[in-house]
Structures are given as structure tokens and as C-alpha cells.
Amino acid sequence: MTGPLSGMRIVECAAFVAVPLAGMTLAQMGADVIRVDRPTGGLDAKRWPVTASGESLFWAGMNKAKRSLAIDLTHPEGQEIVAALITAPGPDAGLFLTNLRGPAWMDWPALSARRADLVMVSLTGTRRGEPAVDYTVNPALGFPFATGPEGTTDPVAHMLPAWDLVAGQMVAGTLLAAERHRLKTGQGQMAELSLKDVGAAMMANLGLLAEVTVNGVDRPRYGNSLYGAYGQDFVCACGACVMVVGLTDRQWRGLVKVTGSEAAMAGLASATGLDLSREGDRWHARAGITAILTPWFAARTRMAVAALFDKAGLTWGPFRTFGQAVRDDPDLSPDNPMFAMVDQPGIGSYPMPGHPATFAGLGRLPPAPAPRLGQHSEAVLADVLGMASGQIGALIDRGIVAVA
Amino acid sequence: MTGPLSGMRIVECAAFVAVPLAGMTLAQMGADVIRVDRPTGGLDAKRWPVTASGESLFWAGMNKAKRSLAIDLTHPEGQEIVAALITAPGPDAGLFLTNLRGPAWMDWPALSARRADLVMVSLTGTRRGEPAVDYTVNPALGFPFATGPEGTTDPVAHMLPAWDLVAGQMVAGTLLAAERHRLKTGQGQMAELSLKDVGAAMMANLGLLAEVTVNGVDRPRYGNSLYGAYGQDFVCACGACVMVVGLTDRQWRGLVKVTGSEAAMAGLASATGLDLSREGDRWHARAGITAILTPWFAARTRMAVAALFDKAGLTWGPFRTFGQAVRDDPDLSPDNPMFAMVDQPGIGSYPMPGHPATFAGLGRLPPAPAPRLGQHSEAVLADVLGMASGQIGALIDRGIVAVA
Numbered sequence: 001m002t003g004p005l006s007g008m009r010i011v012e013c014a015a016f017v018a019v020p021l022a023g024m025t026l027a028q029m030g031a032d033v034i035r036v037d038r039p040t041g042g043l044d045a046k047r048w049p050v051t052a053s054g055e056s057l058f059w060a061g062m063n064k065a066k067r068s069l070a071i072d073l074t075h076p077e078g079q080e081i082v083a084a085l086i087t088a089p090g091p092d093a094g095l096f097l098t099n100l101r102g103p104a105w106m107d108w109p110a111l112s113a114r115r116a117d118l119v120m121v122s123l124t125g126t127r128r129g130e131p132a133v134d135y136t137v138n139p140a141l142g143f144p145f146a147t148g149p150e151g152t153t154d155p156v157a158h159m160l161p162a163w164d165l166v167a168g169q170m171v172a173g174t175l176l177a178a179e180r181h182r183l184k185t186g187q188g189q190m191a192e193l194s195l196k197d198v199g200a201a202m203m204a205n206l207g208l209l210a211e212v213t214v215n216g217v218d219r220p221r222y223g224n225s226l227y228g229a230y231g232q233d234f235v236c237a238c239g240a241c242v243m244v245v246g247l248t249d250r251q252w253r254g255l256v257k258v259t260g261s262e263a264a265m266a267g268l269a270s271a272t273g274l275d276l277s278r279e280g281d282r283w284h285a286r287a288g289i290t291a292i293l294t295p296w297f298a299a300r301t302r303m304a305v306a307a308l309f310d311k312a313g314l315t316w317g318p319f320r321t322f323g324q325a326v327r328d329d330p331d332l333s334p335d336n337p338m339f340a341m342v343d344q345p346g347i348g349s350y351p352m353p354g355h356p357a358t359f360a361g362l363g364r365l366p367p368a369p370a371p372r373l374g375q376h377s378e379a380v381l382a383d384v385l386g387m388a389s390g391q392i393g394a395l396i397d398r399g400i401v402a403v404a
Numbered sequence: 405m406t407g408p409l410s411g412m413r414i415v416e417c418a419a420f421v422a423v424p425l426a427g428m429t430l431a432q433m434g435a436d437v438i439r440v441d442r443p444t445g446g447l448d449a450k451r452w453p454v455t456a457s458g459e460s461l462f463w464a465g466m467n468k469a470k471r472s473l474a475i476d477l478t479h480p481e482g483q484e485i486v487a488a489l490i491t492a493p494g495p496d497a498g499l500f501l502t503n504l505r506g507p508a509w510m511d512w513p514a515l516s517a518r519r520a521d522l523v524m525v526s527l528t529g530t531r532r533g534e535p536a537v538d539y540t541v542n543p544a545l546g547f548p549f550a551t552g553p554e555g556t557t558d559p560v561a562h563m564l565p566a567w568d569l570v571a572g573q574m575v576a577g578t579l580l581a582a583e584r585h586r587l588k589t590g591q592g593q594m595a596e597l598s599l600k601d602v603g604a605a606m607m608a609n610l611g612l613l614a615e616v617t618v619n620g621v622d623r624p625r626y627g628n629s630l631y632g633a634y635g636q637d638f639v640c641a642c643g644a645c646v647m648v649v650g651l652t653d654r655q656w657r658g659l660v661k662v663t664g665s666e667a668a669m670a671g672l673a674s675a676t677g678l679d680l681s682r683e684g685d686r687w688h689a690r691a692g693i694t695a696i697l698t699p700w701f702a703a704r705t706r707m708a709v710a711a712l713f714d715k716a717g718l719t720w721g722p723f724r725t726f727g728q729a730v731r732d733d734p735d736l737s738p739d740n741p742m743f744a745m746v747d748q749p750g751i752g753s754y755p756m757p758g759h760p761a762t763f764a765g766l767g768r769l770p771p772a773p774a775p776r777l778g779q780h781s782e783a784v785l786a787d788v789l790g791m792a793s794g795q796i797g798a799l800i801d802r803g804i805v806a807v808a
Contacts, residue, residue, distance in 0.1 A: 004585035004593065021609065025574070029581045043652050046683060048632020049615040049623075057611035057618060064609075108764070121761075125719075127740060131655075135635050136721030139647045141736075142729040144628075146563050148552060155637065155645055155723045157628040159551050162566035165606055169573030170429070174761045176580035177433045181408035181766075183587060189408065190764040197742050200735055201757040202569055204743075205425065205468075207461035208726050209736060211453040213754045214461060218727030219453075224548075224561040228452020231539050233559065241559055243543045248447050251535075279450060280458075315529075317540030319559045322612055323622030325546040331604055332545075332613060336531060338601050339608075350617045353605040357525075357578045360512070360594040362585075 003030020003355075003365045009384070010095040010175070011036060011086045012066070013073075013106065015043040017134070017161050018195060019099040019123050020062040021168030026175070027065040028355035030365060034380055035066045036082055038073055039402035041373050055346045063370035064352060069381075070374030070402035078400050079105045081385065087115035088384050094188070095179060096120040097171060101129065108190040117188035119178045121171055124194045134161040137199045142208070150223040167198040225286060229279035230255075232290050233319065234297035236305055241319035242297070244309075249277060251315050255293075258312045264292045337364060344369045372404035407434020407759075407769045413788070414499040414579070415440060415490045416470070417477075417510065419447040421538070421565050422599065423503040423527050424466040425572030430579065431469035432759035434769060438784055439470045440486055442477055443806035445777050459750045467774040468756060473785075474778030474806035482804050483509045485789070491519035492788050498592070499583060500524040501575065505533065512594040521592035523582045525575055528598045538565040541603045546612070554627040571602040629690060633683035634659075636694050637723065638701035640709055645723035646701070648713075653681060655719050659697075662716045668696045741768060748773045776808035 008031040012023035020035070027033035037045070047058040069085070072078040083105055086096045094115050099122070104110060112118050125132030135157065138144060144155035170193065178189040203209055211217050224233040230246035246252035256265050265276055268288045274281040282289065297305065302318060309316045326332050334340055334351055342352040352367040381387040381401065395401040412435040416427035424439070431437035441449070451462040473489070476482040487509055490500045498519050503526070508514060516522050529536030539561065542548060548559035574597065582593040607613055615621050628637040634650035650656035660669050669680055672692045678685040686693065701709065706722060713720045730736050738744055738755055746756040758771040785791040785805070799805040 004581040007588070008584075017610075024609070025577065026581075029578075048684065048687065049611045049619065049621070050632075050684065051618060057614040061609045061611045061614065127735065127742070130714075131717065131719040132721065133649055133651065133719055135630055135649050135651075136647050136719060139637075139645070139723040140721040140729060140733065142724055142726035143562075143564050144723055145725045148560055149558065154553065155628065156552055156560060157637070157647070158547075158562050158564065158566070159626070159631070160547050160562065160566055161610070162562070162564055162569070165566070166569045166573055169570055169577055170760065173429065173573055173577040173580060174433075176577060176584065177408040177430075178763060180412075180580065180584060180587075181763075183584075184411070187765055189766070191761045192764070193761040196735060197740070197757075197760040200740070201742060201760045203726070204736075204755070204757045205428070205465045206421075206565070207453045207465045209730055210461040210465065210751070210754050212727050212730040214455060214751060215453065217453070218725050221563070224559065226539055227563070228454075233543075233561070241543070243540050243561070245537055245539050247537065247539075280452065280454065283452065310534075313535065315535040315537055315540060317536065317544040319543040319548055320546055321549045321622050322546035322607075323616050325544060326613055326616040329544065331531065331600060332608075336601070336604070338531070338605060347614070347618060350614050351608070353601075353608045356574065356601040356605045357595045357597040359582060359585075360596070361591050362593070 001363050001365060003028070004359055004362060006030035007092045008032065008095065009090065009093040010034070010097060011082070012097045013082070014097060014099045016047070017062065017164035018168040019097050019171055020044070021165065022171035022175070023066060023097050024062055024064055025169065025172045025355065028365060033066040034069055034085065034376070035063055035371070036069050036071060037373060039070045039374065039399070045373070051347055057347070060344050060347060060370040065368040066371060067376035067380055068371035068373055068404070069377050071377070072400045075400050077395070081381070082106070083111060083114060085380070085384055087111055087118060094118045095175060097175060099123045112188060112190070115188070117182055117186060119175060119182055119189050121175045121178065121191045123167060123171055124192065126196045127194045132194070132196050134164045134195070137163050137196050140196070141199050141203050146219050146221050148221050148223070150221055152221070163195055163199045166202060167193070167195050170198055228283050230282040230286055230289055232286065232293070234294060236297050236300055236302040238301040240302035242302060242305055243317050243319060245315040246282060247279065252276070252282065254312050254314045258308050258314060259293055259296045261292050261296065265289070268292065340367050342367050342369050345372050374402045375404040377401050377403045405767050405769060407432070408763055408766060410434035411496045412436065412499065413494065413497040414438070414501060415486070416501045417486070418501060418503045420451070421466065421568035422572040423501050423575055424448070425569065426575035426579070427470060427501050428466060428468055429573065429576045429759065432769060437470045438473055438489065438780070439467055439775070440473050440475060441777060443474045443778065443803070449777070455751055461751070464748050464751060464774040469772040470775060471780035471784055472775035472777055472808070473781050475781070476804045479804050481799070485785070486510070487515060487518060489784070489788055490515055491522060493519070498522045499579060501579060503527045516592060516594070519592070521586055521590060523579060523586055523593050525579045525582065525595045527571060527575055528596065530600045531598045536598070536600050538568045538599070541567050541600050544600070545603050545607050550623050550625050552625050552627070554625055556625065567599055567603045570606060571597070571599050574602055632687050634686040634690055634693055636690070636697070638698060640701050640704055640706040642705040644706035646706060646709055647721050647723060649719040650686060651683065656680070656686065658716050658718045662712050662718060663697055663700045665696050665700070669693070672696065744771050746771050746773050749776050778806040779808040781805050781807045
């Protein structure tokens with residue numbers, strides 16, 4: 001079975017979330033992605049969550065389906081080997097992903113001198129190359145003061161590294177766009193982007209920058225309300241919380257119908273002079289709408305709500321902890337063809353996802369585990385650089401290359 | 405000036421965030437993206453935030469650099485035109501993005517019968533095609549119960565539609581991967597993915613699923629702490645909040661040095677038996693670390709902290725509102741070459757971002773505004789389908805095609 005990117009070879013020198021996720025996304029579509037680490041592991045080798053024995057579940061999650069080369073990047077011979085790997089010939093090779101602040105041997109001038117049509121994508125913290133991570137970009141953009149219960153004032157940072165995930169996918173797309181351009185023109189490319197610019201662009205794309213400059217509004221926090229239309233969390237009779245969405249007209253009419261609140265909503269509309277078929281008016285009337293709906297949820301268990309809402313095709317979802325989600329939801333298990341039970345060396349067998357897309361003409365590539373550090377050192381040096389086993393053995397003996 | 409995707413033509417029938425963002429991302433790298441809407445506008449035409457006169461800042465944000473065709477999709481002639489547009493010949497055309505739950509004329513069997521090598525990417529709510537949006541996917545995955553101040557119990561939903569943004573970038577990458585495969589093999593492709601599967605995959609990629617199944621841990625909320633190492637928010641003397649990160653060894657040593665807390669940290673280490681050079685031990689010691697650092701921040705304004713931290717190259721960031729960020733940060737203004745002042749018809753001039761990546765060999769495509777609805781109806785019918793102006797005029801007269 002092959003993926004759409006089978007045949008493509010990419011070298012990745014990176015750590016943590018964004019760029020490793022970019023490499024993994026490409027690997028899970030079939031590319032041969034060679035992750036390069038120091039013999040003791042990258043900066044993220046021990047990143048939490050970890051198992052009782054200290055194995056990183058994070059690292060295993062972010063490096064699935066890659067090959068691992070462990071090599072001493074401080075040694076000139078190690079540097080020469082990695083540069084040769086990045087710039088190795090072949091129409092589907094010469095592709096490099098990094099988020100390391102470049103030593104000279106790994107920067108564009110040095111590498112493109114070896115292969116002029118190299119495609120290199122580099123992700124920095126800020127556009128000036130300053131350090132920045134999801135934890136610092138998100139507060140600087142303004143999201144934590146617009147998140148959390150209405151009326152509270154402390155900033156609430158997200159625990160999801162959203163900017164890293166967005167940037168990672170954008171790095172993958174940027175590499176594919178630049179490589180397509182190379183296929184069409186033969187031209188190599190140095191593409192640079194920063195985590196903060198990704199966040200700034202997305203904030204502006206969502207209209208949040210214009211809301212300040214055009215409307216003069218500094219949006220406050222609105223709790224769990226869906227801004228600008230209707231959507232709210234409710235507590236059911238069993239204590240479970242659910243999120244209900246009335247963003248589109250169809251969703252809103254369905255919600256009113258299933259909850260039998262037509263008359264009450266008509267009364268609210270006439271009392272307020274608002275037209276609840278308009279999303280903005282639903283937003284203005286949201287407190288009244290919530291007051292009408294609250295007793296309906298309070299009188300029903302989540303199971304009862306789920307049955308009624310699913311039957312009517314409403315857009316809703318339960319709130320639950322990670323543990324509840326994993327235990328209760330077949331979409332987070334091998335019932336979902338995206339997942340399979342995979343044995344991760346050093347950790348054991350657990351459900352791992354492949355790429356979310358199914359390519360109908362190709363089938364689904366089954367999820368593959370992350371490599372052990374150095375697992376493919378010998379294979380990579382032999383099959384990409386054509387090194388003889390004696391040569392590889394000498395590098396291992398001298399501590400320049402490590403194997404699993 | 406051209407982008408890496410110049411020459412590529414994509415048709416987009418979609419609404420809201422994810423797929424429109426995918427189309428815009430490709431448009432901002434140079435593709436000709438034709439957004440198709442009903443003559444009255446798509447479901448998202450009035451999406452908030454809106455200006456005082458009701459123009460959607462959201463829509464303007466999500467549809468930059470595209471062309472707009474407004475056409476009656478309920479009319480058989482409108483359907484025929486859109487199907488012809490999607491399947492128009494050309495090696496760089498035959499590319500289709502959608503999140504509409506397909507009418508038969510717009511589904512894969514019908515479209516691929518017209519062009520066998522069509523590349524179509526379809527994003528659904530769940531893998532079974534059920535409705536799901538960011539507001540319902542995020543609670544179902546578990547994030548709101550792991551977000552917010554330690555010790556609180558109410559779920560905190562994110563206000564950033566993170567899953568939409570991630571899925572949008574993934575849709576763009578999926579299209580590029582499938583189109584590359586077509587370039588290499590001639591084979592078309594129907595690629596399907598769901599918003600919920602994107603979320604489920606990312607949750608698992610971050611190690612959060614394995615934390616439940618392997619470690620048996622249901623992670624609680626940890627406020628604004630950086631899980632598994634050290635990172636915390638502090639209040640400065642001026643009342644401003646800052647986020648400080650000690651994730652890597654270099655960041656941690658820098659933080660201790662600049663705050664002059666070497667002796668206090670050594671005391672903490674010896675009192676607790678923890679080794680603060682290890683990230684997991686920093687996590688265990690976080691309350692003590694925070695107690696040591698709190699008075700240091702409380703004694704300094706944010707300006708003073710910024711000067712010291714920037715000089716030392718520490719990884720930190722301010723917390724601020726959207727308004728403060730837009731007013732204070734040159735990275736969110738045309739000082740940043742990603743942004744330019746652009747006139748958006750119906751709204752006015754404000755800073756708009758282009759694609760975050762700079763392609764060194766191509767330069768930066770300047771940001772272009774969103775089209776007015778139907779702005780390119782005539783041009784698209786003429787240049788893609790070769791329709792004569794009389795033919796187009798008749799379609800407009802009959803109300804099948806609308807123009808801006």
C-alpha cells in the first residue's frame with residue numbers, strides 16, 4: 001500500500017511540536033521522512049507526558065512513521081553526513097524541514113551551494129528569529145483575555161498547543177507548494193515562516209484584528225457562548241454538560257423544534273423586538289434563549305438529550321474529560337479506521353492514528369510507530385548515501401553515529 | 405510577482421472556517437481559487453464579527469485573494485455550470501474543495517465521470533458525515549475540562565476555533581499531496597477527512613490518548629502552567645501579566661540567572677531532593693519555583709522585565725487583550741512585511757495579512773482583499789468556460805448568475 005507522497009524523501013532536523021508534526025503529516029501520507037537527532041536525543045526526547053519508566057508518549061506521538069538517524073551534530077563528520085543527506089540527489093529528494101536556529105553548515109547558503117534546487121522550510125519563533133513558543137505567542141496575540149467565564153478577569157491560556165498544530169500543518173503545505181513549484185520549474189526554494197506570524201495571520205483571518213481597527217472593539221470574554229449567533233453549554237439532569245449550536249438557520253430551527261420552545265421563542269422575540277431567524281439577533285437575545293432552554297436540559301439526562309438530538313440531526317456535543325472521551329467514544333479507538341493498535345517499542349500497544357484523510361484511490365496507510373532513536377541509522381547511511389557497512393561501522397565505533 | 409502555486413486553479417464550494425481557510429491559504433500562495441456561492445451569499449456571508457453596517461469582517465478575512473462566482477445552485481443550469489467549472493480541462497485544474505454535504509450533482513461519482521483525474525477534497529463533521537463543528541468537537545475530545553484555573557470545575561471552551569484552523573491547513577496539504585500524486589501518476593483522487601478525526605488524531609499525536617490508555621491518567625486542569633516542565637504566568641508591579649517559559653535547559657538556566665534566583669533554586673532542590681535541571685523535576689517543584697519567582701516579578705514593571713528578558717534572549721511573552729496587541733505590537737501591523745493596508749470594498753482600509761511564508765526565490769505575494777460576492781462571475785464564465793458575453797448576459801438576466 002502506498003500513500004500519495006510515496007517516493008518523496010524529506011530530512012527533518014527539529015524538535016517539539018510544529019515541525020515534527022509537519023514531518024509526521026508528510027510521513028503519514030507516504031513520504032520517507034528521516035528525523036535527525038543527537039545520539040542522546042533531541043530537546044524533546046523526554047517531553048511529557050511520559051510513562052512510569054520515563055518513555056515520552058509525546059515523542060512517540062509526534063514521530064510516527066519516520067526513520068531515525070542518530071548522529072553527532074557537533075562533529076564535522078556528522079555535519080558533513082547530514083548535509084550530504086539533505087542535499088542527496090534525486091528528483092523526489094532534496095527536501096529539508098527545520099526549526100533549529102541554524103548553525104552555518106545547516107543554513108540555506110551552505111546547503112543550496114551543494115544542491116541548488118533544494119527546498120528548505122524553516123520555522124522560527126518570531127519573524128526576527130527571536131525565541132517564541134505556543135505558550136508565549138498565544139498570550140501576546142490576545143486570546144487568553146478573551147477565554148474563560150464571562151465576568152472573570154484572569155487570563156486563561158489554552159492547554160492545546162493550537163498554534164503549533166496550525167503552524168505544523170502550514171509548514172507541511174508550504175513544503176508541498178514549494179516542491180510543486182520545483183517540479184514545474186526546476187527552481188529550489190528557501191521558505192521561511194514564524195510561529196508568531198502564523199498566529200497573527202490567523203487572528204486577522206478570523207476578523208479579530210479588523211474588529212479592533214475597524215470596529216474599535218476589544219472583544220471581552222463570553223464564556224462558552226458561540227459568538228455572534230447562538231451556541232451554549234447546558235447542564236443535564238445527570239450532571240453532564242452538553243454544547244448546543246444554533247449557528248445556521250437549520251441548526252437553530254432544529255433546536256427550537258426538538259426542545260418544543262417555539263412559543264417561548266416567539267414570546268422572547270416579540271418582547272425584545274428581535275428576529276431570532278437572524279444570527280446577530282440570536283446573539284443579542286442569548287441570555288433569554290438560554291433561560292428558556294435551561295429547564296429543558298435540566299429535566300433530561302444526557303442520554304435522553306443525545307437520543308433526541310441525534311435523531312433530529314442537531315449539531316451538539318458532550319463535554320467530557322480526556323479519560324471519558326477515550327473510554328466512551330469509538331471514534332477514539334480502532335473502531336475508527338483511522339486508528340489501529342500499534343506496538344510502540346519501549347511503551348507497548350495502544351491505539352495510534354494515521355493521517356486523517358482517506359485517499360480513495362490509494363486506501364489508507366496503516367499507522368506506523370515512532371522509531372527508536374537511531375533505529376534506521378545504518379539503513380539511512382547505506383541506502384541514501386551508499387555507505388559500505390565497514391564505513392558505517394567505523395562511524396559507530398567512533399561515536400559519531402549511534403544505533404538503537 | 406508569482407507564488408509557488410501560480411497557474412493552479414481550484415474551485416471551492418464551502419462555508420465557515422476550515423475549507424474556506426484551505427482555499428485562501430492556497431490562493432495566498434498563488435493559486436486561482438474560485439469561491440462559488442449562492443447569489444444571496446453562503447451560510448457564512450453574515451458571520452460575526454460584522455461592521456456597523458453589517459458587513460462581515462469574518463467573511464472578508466477568510467476569502468482574501470479568491471475570485472467570487474455567485475450562481476443559483478438550486479437551478480439545473482447553475483449546477484451544470486459549476487460541475488463544468490470543477491471538471492474543466494487543464495493539467496493544473498480539476499481541483500475541488502468542499503465541506504457541503506453533497507447534492508448528487510456535486511459528489512465524486514458525478515464529477516469524476518466528467519473528469520476521471522479530478523482531485524476532490526471533502527471535509528465532513530464526523531467520519532460518518534454527521535454534523536460537527538469546532539464548538540462541539542472540542543468538548544467531545546476533552547480539552548475544556550483540562551483548561552482553566554486549577555481547582556475550578558466548569559468546562560472552559562476555547563474561543564479560538566483551533567480545530568477549524570488545523571483542519572483547514574490539513575485540507576490544503578491534502579489537496580497538494582493528492583495533486584502531486586496526480587502529477588506523478590495521472591491518477592485522480594477523492595480525499596475525505598472529518599473535523600472530528602483531525603481533532604482525534606492531534607489529541608493522540610500529543611500523547612493525550614496514550615496518557616489515558618497507557619498511564620491510566622485523566623489529566624486535570626493545571627491553569628496556565630506549562631505541563632511537564634516549567635512555565636508560568638506572573639503579575640508585574642504595573643499589573644500586567646507575563647508568561648515565562650523554562651522548557652529547555654537553556655531557557656531554564658537563563659530564567660534562573662536573570663532573576664538572580666540561583667541560591668533560592670539550589671535551596672529548593674536540596675529541600676525537595678529534586679534535580680531542577682530535569683524538566684520533570686521542575687514540574688514537580690513548580691509551586692516552589694513560582695513562590696521564589698513571584699516577588700521578583702511583583703517588584704518590576706513589565707517594561708523592566710521585558711528589557712531584561714529580551715537582552716538575555718529568554719522565552720517569554722506578555723498577556724494582553726486583542727486591542728492592546730493590535731495597538732502595541734508592530735508584528736500586527738504593516739511594519740511586518742506579512743501585512744499591508746488593503747482596501748476591502750464595503751468596509752475600508754485595514755491591515756491584512758498574506759501567507760505567513762516568504763518564498764525567497766519568489767518574493768512575497770502582497771495581500772489581496774476578499775472579492776465582493778459575484779465580482780468575478782463574468783470573468784470566470786468567460787475565461788474558464790469560454791462563454792460569450794451574450795450567453796453570460798442571458799444567465800444574469802434569468803437570475804441564474806449574479807454579479808457584484
